[in-house]
Amino acid sequence: MVLAVVKAVAGGTIVVAVWLSVLLTVFTPRGRPSRLVRGTLRVFAYSILPIAGRLRHRVREPLADLCAPLTLFTVAAVWLGASWAGFALLAETPLREAEWASRLLLLAVVTTYLLRFVDAYGRRERLVARLAGSVCKPRDADGLLAVFLRTGSRDHLDTLFAEWTGWMTEVESSHVAHPTLTFRRPAGDLDWLKAAVIVLDVAALTEALAPSWAPAHTRALLDTGTRCMQRLTAGLCIRLPPITVSLQGREERNFSDTLRLANDAGLPVERDQQAAWAVFQGLRTGYAPHAYAIETRLHYERDEVPDD
Template sequence: MANLVVPRGLRSRYTRLIRDVVRWPFQAVADRRNTFEGKDLILAWAAPLSILVTLLSWLGLAVVGFGFILAGISDRGLAKGMLQSGSSVFTLGFLSSSESRQTFVDFCAAATGPVMIGLLVGYLPAMYSAYSEREAEVTMLQSRAGVPAWGPEILMRHVQIPGLVTQLPALYQGWERWACQVAESHTSYPVLIHFRSPRATRNWLIALLAILDAAALEVALNPSKPKSTMRMTLRAGFSCLREIADVEGIGYDPDPDPDGEIQLSYAEFAQGIDMLRYAGYPMERDPEEAWAHFRGWRVNYESLAYELAYRIDAVAAPWSGPRRTARQVLLVRTPIDRQPKTKAKSDAAT
């Protein structure tokens, strides 16, 4: 219950255990589905159901606890103690006692049940409000980042439409604020981490990763551009991931080496650069030189993003790491598959 009343990220092994136990059968069934859409439809039930199961487990533990107390202070025995406890916790009142000590315990039990239910019901609007705000930005990004979102496609789409590239700083500023809001809400209510988007091809983590990659690419490719907005977005983004990782119990290096290795290969990086070059994105550095700078930024967030994407089984996207089932990657169309074949078609589409 501390997760509901204390406005800060608390790690609760009990609630994590309940969440994992509830999720396991859904995950087992989802892993056998042939399409990611079918998989997502099954997994969408796991997180909301875990909230209900958590409440029921709280009430059940309260019944057991008060039952042992009543059995210990009376001669009714454990079975009748549990019945009397359940009668009080659920405010049914069909079994009680006139003995003062038992009456006091009954009052405490009768207050516990409604308080637990009231706390959870009272905080549900706050949780769903945070979820709605998160998904609104993810949905808005769809037209700018593709489906599923990808960092290079953000830059490609902005450079292809005249005048749109000037909106990139505002986009980064909005996502800097979004990252701070998600860090606060998802550490206060960790179950939101596992709430899935309304559409299978959208995901909050993949959207954030795309924004971070786009900002890192701009910093790496064009050193003469003003960097303050992009750098602040990058820092807000990987700080958000680190705070969520603390709640999830994921380890990370708080001060990684900028020259350290990352899982993204240079070949994958070059593929994204080729797409940007084809779209006419201006580049001051060549790919080999930009790779070192891009890697220096990505080392701050890549491992956390990959681990979280694997845990929540996010939609497969370029530059987002492996998933539980290899076939998932093959069933989702990546942004590069949708590019026009000729420059003429590109201009017409624009």
């Protein structure tokens, strides 16, 4: 009798724990993944990424890309296996009859979770793919700003900033709540972190050179993008020292050339070079070092390809 009660209590506890984990992970992440997801992802990331980082790009990408799917399917397997074990302990109780209903609901929830993951990944990559048609490296931000100034208008630039503000907000919420998305590799040659830096650089240059002319969404994009990059960095347990100058991706770009290009393209420059540089660096150090630290942690760096 005592053994039966102990088994029933243990089984009920396991089933309740499974469903609490499911609900916290899928429906109410509250900006923080469950311990099961964090622990599983950490195991695969710490096992796979150090090995992948030693390999060439052709092998590194598919190997490193296993972190996310392995985590997802392992978490799903733990839920299903623990649920089965819990109901096995409830075999001699009336609650055993609820096993099939629980199993079907669990399968439906796991399917929903996977579909949400795929959908969030697709939304992240679609906007990056559109940008990739115009730029490929952070230093291309200068050219992108010039193109908008010459062929578009202030309103078109504001539309770009508004669109990417929404993208930053969505990436922040989805990748912080479901960190497996951070480990999902880019779909194209332009990765999502470099794309974010490019657009943020356009906004930072606009704010640094012409603050009163800058479109309405300029500050919103900079604030949202900076918070996004810093939260993702914290989620990976990356701690950066105080940084006063950020040249990542812009080592070959002289700021005087940037100012001249923007001025020639029609931007009403309101600050001199020294003042604009100080403002630009004050903004860029908030996001660019964080984005590059994440790239380094995830081994996004590519093998060097000689220029034609």
